[in-house]
């Protein structure tokens with residue numbers, strides 16, 4: 471429940487009092503629901519707008535890279551888009567073309583101060599994504615640090631692997647035809663909106 475100011479509370483109270491008694495309870499519920507729905511502000515967008523102080527490592531027109539304020543090790547960085555998008559697959563052409571070069575630069579810089587490195591993109595709540603903003607954690611590693619990455623795999627068979635391969639290849643977006651330019655960004659946004667509505 472977000473905190474309301476005294477003035478806001480008084481305004482709501484005044485408005486509710488002005489209604490016929492039998493409508494008050496329902497209207498009050500409606501008003502309070504509106505306040506609850508207010509989305510919390512995205513910390514990455516706030517960093518981009520300089521509303522949260524950061525230690526910038528890299529910046530260009532599409533990306534910002536800052537030092538994590540609670541680092542696993544020295545040099546733990548967060549690389550994120552300036553646009554509020556959620557997933558790697560939502561990057562536009564320009565961002566897609568530059569992100570590899572940026573990570574290469576950052577990884578090179580980190581290799582001078584660390585022995586190992588994880589480049590971690592967590593997408594979806596299940597994968598540990600905490601905010602709906604695309605971010606890559608670039609984490610230098612050191613012996614006995616407080617980070618664990620492990621999984622136990624189950625052995626698969628050749629037939630099933632082939633089925634999975636076919637599904638994935640089938641699902642890969644094809645290059646768009648040059649004669650008909652498509653607003654890929656808008657399409658992707660629509661697609662993810664739909665996907666969120668019908669997971």
Ligand SMILES: [Zn+2]
Nearest residue numbers: 512515554603
């Ligand atoms: Zn955001």
